[in-house]
Amino acid sequence: MFSHVDKHGQPRMVDVGAKPTTRRTAHAIARVELPPALAAQLDQGEIVTAKGAVFATARLAGIMSTKRTSELIPLCHPLRLDDALVEVERTGPTEVTVHCRVRATERTGVEMEALTGAAVAALTLYDMTKSVSHGIVIRELRLLEKTGGKQDWRAPGEALAQPPAAKPKKVRR
Numbered sequence: 001m002f003s004h005v006d007k008h009g010q011p012r013m014v015d016v017g018a019k020p021t022t023r024r025t026a027h028a029i030a031r032v033e034l035p036p037a038l039a040a041q042l043d044q045g046e047i048v049t050a051k052g053a054v055f056a057t058a059r060l061a062g063i064m065s066t067k068r069t070s071e072l073i074p075l076c077h078p079l080r081l082d083d084a085l086v087e088v089e090r091t092g093p094t095e096v097t098v099h100c101r102v103r104a105t106e107r108t109g110v111e112m113e114a115l116t117g118a119a120v121a122a123l124t125l126y127d128m129t130k131s132v133s134h135g136i137v138i139r140e141l142r143l144l145e146k147t148g149g150k151q152d153w154r155a156p157g158e159a160l161a162q163p164p165a166a167k168p169k170k171v172r173r
């Protein structure tokens with residue numbers, strides 16, 4: 001039986017009240033295929049439009065959406081996220097990969113938050129570059145890894161990229 005359906009087949013929110021609070025993480029990706037004309041523009045560096053820098057804006061939109069997941073996806077619990085990191089990287093001549101990593105100390109997982117962050121960042125890439133081409137394809141939105149709760153899970157055969165090392169903070173004196 002699906003967890004979000006009761007014995008009568010009606011949708012329901014899962015009661016997580018009795019579950020222990022544990023550290024939860026999730027890593028999701030979305031791959032974005034770019035038409036050659038758009039990829040050529042990215043070869044010159046970050047594209048800046050009237051709406052702003054494309055990758056930076058996509059990262060911000062992805063992070064913001066992780067915090068709003070329960071408002072977008074029915075039956076998701078509102079969660080207090082400890083961290084959300086969205087990276088946009090060029091992974092091929094005409095491909096960009098969005099990584100979204102989310103962490104929380106909660107009673108339920110953060111997979112939906114990571115998937116939402118990756119999806120919204122990819123949609124933002126589309127929105128900001130559609131003036132160059134509508135031939136952008138968003139594909140392969142998927143979860144790569146989740147930890148915490150009953151069991152950890154990793155996509156089979158997936159080598160996971162590590163998040164960038166934190167830059168040392170400058171101390172003002």
